Amino acid sequence: MEVKEGISMPDVRLVNVTKKFGKIVAVDNVSLHIKDKEYFSILGPSGCGKTTLLRLIAGLIEPDEGEIYIGDRRVNNVPPEDRDVGFVFQTFALFPHMNAWENVTYGPRVKGFGMQKAERIGHEVLEMVRLHERLDAFPSELSGGMMQRVAVARALAAGAKLLLLDEPLGHLDAKVRNELRYEVRRMTKDLELTAIHVTHDQSEAMAISDRIAVMKKGKVLQVGTPQELYMNPQSIFVANFIGGSNFLEGFIAETKGRMSVIELRGGLKVQAVNKGMGKGERVVLAVRPETFTIKRGKDADENALFGVVERFAFEGTNVRYEVRLENQDLVVVVAPSMACEWFNIGERVTLSFQPENAHLFAYPELGLREELAVE
Amino acid sequence: MPKKFVEKLDRLSSRPMVKYGVYLVAVILFFALILVPPILGIVIKWSSMQEIFGNSQLMNRALDAVKNSFVMAVLVSILDVAAGIPMAWLIARSRSKWANILDTLADVPFIVPTAVLGYSLLLFWYRPEGISAFFGGSLVSPGWFLVALLHFTFSYPVVVRVIVGALLDYKIEYEQAARTLGAPPFTTARTVTFGIIKPSLIAAFILAFARSISETGATMMVAGAFENGPIFIQNTKDVYVGATVFVSLILIVVSCLIFAAVRVLGGKLKLPFKKAWPTVERKISYSSAAMTRNGITLLTFFIIILIPSLFAALPAFKAASTDILHNALLGVYPWGEYWQSLVLSYSLGAAVTVLNVLIGLPMAIIVARKRLGKTSSALNVLVDIPIIVPSVALGVSLRFFWKETLAFIPDILLLVFAHLAITYPYFVRSMSAAVERISIELEEASRTLGAKPFCVFRTVIFPLTKYSMFSGAIMVFTRSVSETGATMAVTSLKTTPVVLVDWVKGKIAATSLEIGLGCGFLILISFIILLALRLIVGGKGRY
Ligand SMILES: Nc1ncnc2c1ncn2[C@@H]1O[C@H](COP(=O)(O)OP(=O)(O)OP(=O)(O)O)[C@@H](O)[C@H]1O
Ligand SMILES: [Mg+2]
Numbered sequence: 080m081e082v083k084e085g086i087s088m089p090d091v092r093l094v095n096v097t098k099k100f101g102k103i104v105a106v107d108n109v110s111l112h113i114k115d116k117e118y119f120s121i122l123g124p125s126g127c128g129k130t131t132l133l134r135l136i137a138g139l140i141e142p143d144e145g146e147i148y149i150g151d152r153r154v155n156n157v158p159p160e161d162r163d164v165g166f167v168f169q170t171f172a173l174f175p176h177m178n179a180w181e182n183v184t185y186g187p188r189v190k191g192f193g194m195q196k197a198e199r200i201g202h203e204v205l206e207m208v209r210l211h212e213r214l215d216a217f218p219s220e221l222s223g224g225m226m227q228r229v230a231v232a233r234a235l236a237a238g239a240k241l242l243l244l245d246e247p248l249g250h251l252d253a254k255v256r257n258e259l260r261y262e263v264r265r266m267t268k269d270l271e272l273t274a275i276h277v278t279h280d281q282s283e284a285m286a287i288s289d290r291i292a293v294m295k296k297g298k299v300l301q302v303g304t305p306q307e308l309y310m311n312p313q314s315i316f317v318a319n320f321i322g323g324s325n326f327l328e329g330f331i332a333e334t335k336g337r338m339s340v341i342e343l344r345g346g347l348k349v350q351a352v353n354k355g356m357g358k359g360e361r362v363v364l365a366v367r368p369e370t371f372t373i374k375r376g377k378d379a380d381e382n383a384l385f386g387v388v389e390r391f392a393f394e395g396t397n398v399r400y401e402v403r404l405e406n407q408d409l410v411v412v413v414a415p416s417m418a419c420e421w422f423n424i425g426e427r428v429t430l431s432f433q434p435e436n437a438h439l440f441a442y443p444e445l446g447l448r449e450e451l452a453v454e
Numbered sequence: 455m456p457k458k459f460v461e462k463l464d465r466l467s468s469r470p471m472v473k474y475g476v477y478l479v480a481v482i483l484f485f486a487l488i489l490v491p492p493i494l495g496i497v498i499k500w501s502s503m504q505e506i507f508g509n510s511q512l513m514n515r516a517l518d519a520v521k522n523s524f525v526m527a528v529l530v531s532i533l534d535v536a537a538g539i540p541m542a543w544l545i546a547r548s549r550s551k552w553a554n555i556l557d558t559l560a561d562v563p564f565i566v567p568t569a570v571l572g573y574s575l576l577l578f579w580y581r582p583e584g585i586s587a588f589f590g591g592s593l594v595s596p597g598w599f600l601v602a603l604l605h606f607t608f609s610y611p612v613v614v615r616v617i618v619g620a621l622l623d624y625k626i627e628y629e630q631a632a633r634t635l636g637a638p639p640f641t642t643a644r645t646v647t648f649g650i651i652k653p654s655l656i657a658a659f660i661l662a663f664a665r666s667i668s669e670t671g672a673t674m675m676v677a678g679a680f681e682n683g684p685i686f687i688q689n690t691k692d693v694y695v696g697a698t699v700f701v702s703l704i705l706i707v708v709s710c711l712i713f714a715a716v717r718v719l720g721g722k723l724k725l726p727f728k729k730a731w732p733t734v735e736r737k738i739s740y741s742s743a744a745m746t747r748n749g750i751t752l753l754t755f756f757i758i759i760l761i762p763s764l765f766a767a768l769p770a771f772k773a774a775s776t777d778i779l780h781n782a783l784l785g786v787y788p789w790g791e792y793w794q795s796l797v798l799s800y801s802l803g804a805a806v807t808v809l810n811v812l813i814g815l816p817m818a819i820i821v822a823r824k825r826l827g828k829t830s831s832a833l834n835v836l837v838d839i840p841i842i843v844p845s846v847a848l849g850v851s852l853r854f855f856w857k858e859t860l861a862f863i864p865d866i867l868l869l870v871f872a873h874l875a876i877t878y879p880y881f882v883r884s885m886s887a888a889v890e891r892i893s894i895e896l897e898e899a900s901r902t903l904g905a906k907p908f909c910v911f912r913t914v915i916f917p918l919t920k921y922s923m924f925s926g927a928i929m930v931f932t933r934s935v936s937e938t939g940a941t942m943a944v945t946s947l948k949t950t951p952v953v954l955v956d957w958v959k960g961k962i963a964a965t966s967l968e969i970g971l972g973c974g975f976l977i978l979i980s981f982i983i984l985l986a987l988r989l990i991v992g993g994k995g996r997y
Contacts, residue, residue: 138634139633160634160635160636160638162634165635166630166631168631170627172625172627172630173631174632174650176650185632185637186636189632189635189641189645190636219893233631234635237634
């Protein structure tokens, strides 16, 4: 297939890359290695520097410090048209004076492929994005979903082996978004492309990525597969941003082998796997809402907390409870709606969890609130 | 503006009565002040045309002159757009602070009073004290080539201004998209950027064309035996009234047809893009080629545009070292009149600019957004008329309209009206081209968010078009400050260009040093005003 041509192996490496805009450090000493044919996501809250990172890779801006490699080639100061990347813009940036077909075939045409070849490629990619109607429509006449398809088709048609996607689904409604996210992944896999996908939506990133880099304030906090990030978050921010967590403050009361006893506020005691923290140290315990087992009454389970159901919401697949603990902390619990009994507001319940499934962190220097802040 | 007042305007603007009222007033003012006065004096003498139909020799001469006008206008406008694009690019895309200065220097030929510009070019290209000194004889003699140089020179700033405004207002993301798709910078500009700012390119072409069709004062100085429409009128107006009417009408009607055609075809016409030539286009895209291009652009600008335009002012440096400067500053004869005229010129320029923005803006929106359906398309063509009317004919016509119908009208008001008519198209053109480029969706978005029409203008249209609006205002201001021909025709009040023409023509005894100094002051002050405005307005968001 035409669009599959090309020989370079586009793995992407960033080495200590920094980009500043005046005083703002948009990308702060980032090092990443994105492997050949990988579907890689960059995930983080708004303004954390995701777009800037992508623009650096595409060559739309140059880093202040650090090096960028695509394949074996150091691409610092190589202009964007020579980096052989496809870029799907956050706002699509479809050329307003060209219709859909002209937009899609723009890449092959400017590369001087000749009309016949350009048309063949155009048909191929349109086949791939399943867009055949309305090719003579101008961008202003297309729906959001169609614009997105045209934008992806245009990037694919240029024949690059590396596809950069800047929140390509951000402007679409939830249902279309859910369909298209798998479609985009399928296409990149079919074409054996390397894809870097920027998003602030963790469920999107989790669903389609081989690996994810979580960013905050210009820094990469953690890189890993979705499972790794979920099972083994290395910071409070990641524990919260990926999947969400309850955060219980306390200190280490006792250490026994790899386990510690943590005394929470109000003298409640639970166990967790220690990560090298000493007795008396202030800690934060992160427990995911779905980690808790919820039971009626006051059961003397191991690792149990007692409380009263304060709020209840049926979410379809799951039921979500807010439980006020004895120490007045509020925790969120999610239970599958089919599997177990339901609890009413005001009911006394027991929450228990496996120590291996909770994550212990040293108390952050700047306080918990600051650590979790997304801006 | 006080907040209460703005809110009140916002609220008022949502009433259809008020909205259409504003449009109606804009249209009425357009007809009453801008369109009718310049042509009424011509149309009313319609019947006098008979004398030319009976005289085949005169007729042939007239037709030749008209043909010369159009050939010249087409040639010059194409060259201007071709030369203006790389210059505008250099100015708009440069990250250096020098860009502001270059931007202002590009306005110089527009600041120099037209008649003085003619004189200056004559000195530079023809007289022994100019460039001819290096060639042992006159390099360019008065005639069609010198006229072409002159027209190229005075339209250059207009073209650059319109394109710079467009480049600054336009969204850079399209270019970035093209680059990631593999287009080198030159291809990107050719296929994407200029495709998107095409309305502004067309507007620039039309403004250059119209000015070339109508300019009289400066053309006269360099024409020699060459005769185009306006010169023909100048040469025959005292003998044959009909000839003036005939030629003016042909120029106006044919120009309007050409403009309408350019707009219709221009809308459909795509820049040639069946093919790309990757190897060639890459070669001319990168630094060495870009440097060469910038070098040629700057060289052309300095040698063909800037130095000849300023040549008449060069003696100012010499004058500065004599006691002429001293006398000038003290207001010794003839300088008293000069300083008064300077005050008049700048106040007039400021007043005309403000009025233009007020009455021109609604018109720009009507035209760009087709707010009045078919009427809008007609207005779109009519807007250009005041700058197509040959300025001799315009002056006569304005005088006839205002003086003979409203004898009591004060001269100063007459002057304001005359300048308003001449400058109006510049503002409306650059502004409507800018509004056309804004997606209607943005306007709709802001409406659905609860913004009243005036608020949409304040918060969406204005911020997105402010460079074009500023460009338009600068053109109006500079054109008003340098206007000569029509000013002389309508009133005896003396603006600085009129004073300088008096000096050049020897009506008032002045040495070439004094003329140089007079031009020098005018250019310097205008330059400082424009640069200051540009630093205030353009300093932010430019980079
Ligand atoms: N051209 C620029 N000039 C100045 N500051 C910029 C520029 N581009 C980005 N920034 C700043 O850099 C920071 C990171 O911006 P960036 O666009 O990369 O964020 P993002 O993660 O893509 O956000 P979002 O999810 O909202 O798109 C922000 O503080 C932003 O204001
Ligand atoms: Mg972004």
